Amino acid sequence: MKIDLHHIPVRDLVEGYINSGYDGVVGYGGALDIRPKFQREFVYDTAKQQAVITTILSGFPLNVMYWSKGTDPASGDPSFEMLDGQQRSMSICEYVKGSFSVVVGGNPKNFDNLSGTDQERLLDYQLMVYHCEGSEDEQLAWFEVINIAGLTLRPQELRNAVYTGLWLTDAKRYFSRENQGAHKLAKDYVAAGEVNRQDLLQRAMEWHGGKGDVAIKEYMNLHRNDANANAIWTYFKSVIDWAKLIFSVQRKELRTVPWNALYDKYNQAPLDAVVLEERVKALMSDEEVQKKSGIYTYVLTGEEHTLGLRTFTDNQKREAYERQDGICPKCGDHFKLEEMDGDHIIPWSKQGKTTSDNCQMLCIRDNRSNR
Known part of the structure; x- marks a missing residue:
């Protein structure tokens, strides 16, 4: 993949900026697709957006950006897709658009409230942008290893970068929009x-x-x-x-x-939803049930392991072991403590509780067969 470094002033980036939300974001005179299909959604909060603008106004360098370079099929002019830099680019464009303020000289200021000098300083700021030319697979492979301003891509964001297409675009319409x-x-x-x-x-x-x-x-x-x-x-x-x-x-x-x-x-x-709710309510109040979310599975399947039922403490098991003199009541053989485990004499399903007087020690073999 061919990569060339360019210095792009902010004023060129924000020219023709249009944010149509989920339908797309463009800038750079309409030649830059800031949110291609493979890109993550905009995730910077206001504090991170403000930090980008403060960095620029302070004259400090931002991390480099990467644009995929292609050709507009209609005009033959160069066109670009954002490989890395969406969060920073949208922060810049949204600030110039007037979407938020930053503190300058101790006072919050939108872009149009900046002094003429500060406005020109921001618009003249040179962004370091690499133009990348190569196959789609090369560009997407590059995108997979990029971290955006320290925010590591999530596994699904990386998968989205590889498996772009009509299906993904439509799926994101359903599953990637908060409160929709x-x-x-x-x-x-x-x-x-x-x-x-x-x-x-x-x-x-x-x-x-x-x-x-x-x-x-x-x-x-x-x-x-x-x-x-x-x-x-x-x-x-x-x-x-x-x-x-x-x-x-x-x-x-x-x-x-x-x-x-x-x-x-x-x-x-x-x-029967009414009967199920009665069972759920009763189990929610049962102190023996430690995993409350498992109740919903249990009332349908009857699988007790989903409930995370309370288990006997080490002290309760030791007490039962000594009471039994190490003898398993099932097989009658003697075992070491570590060769046995606690079991309910009256099972939970028959209202048995996890208390010392309801604890018996069975050898591991009999305990497993007793489940």
Whole structure:
């Protein structure tokens, strides 16, 4: 890949700046695509944006930027896509546009409130920009290893850089917009993380295609050239609508339930939402249940391990061991303490509690067979 260094004044970068949100961001007289399809969403908060402007007004150097160089098919003129520098570039352009202020001389000032000297200092500031020419694969491989102003790319942001296409553009429309689409629908039922950094999109693909980096990449590769993301959106929406239907009472624990697995297995089952809620409420009050989020899975599957039931303390197990003289009540043999484990005499399912008088020590073999 060919890389050449250029010095671009801020005034050239901000010329023709248009921020159309999710529909695109351009600058540099319309020749620079500041937010290409593979780029992450804008994640700088106000403090970071202000730091960029303060750096420029102080005359300090910003990190270099990288623009992919191509040719406009209509005019034949050079065109560019932002490889690295979106956050800094948009901070600069938004400040000149008047979107926020910075403290100058002890007072907050928008760009139009700066002195003429400070305005010219900012507009004349030279950005160090590398123009990169090469194949798409070379440019995307380069993008994968770039950190933007110390903010390391998330795994899903890196995958987005590799698997661009119509499918990804449409999927981001559903899953990458905070308080819209999937986030608005599911925020009470899914721990969405940072939506604009693709956490919810990753979750949706894990649900529809399988967990793990390899599975997600295979899914994106398979669907990269699909015309739209209707399939994953329809599935995600079906899962959440089903979850809302059978568990309508809002609790924080809803956000960590593996809804996709439960939906796949039980969405056709004749479930009674009222009965389920009664069971959930009772289990939420049960001090033996340590993992409250597992209650939702338990009331459908009956799998006790999802509840994280309270276990006996070392002292309780020692007490039972001494009381039994090290004899396993199941097989009648003697064992060392470390060869045994605590077991409920009356199981939790029959209202047994994790108390000293309900503890017995079984040898490991009998304890396992007793489960």
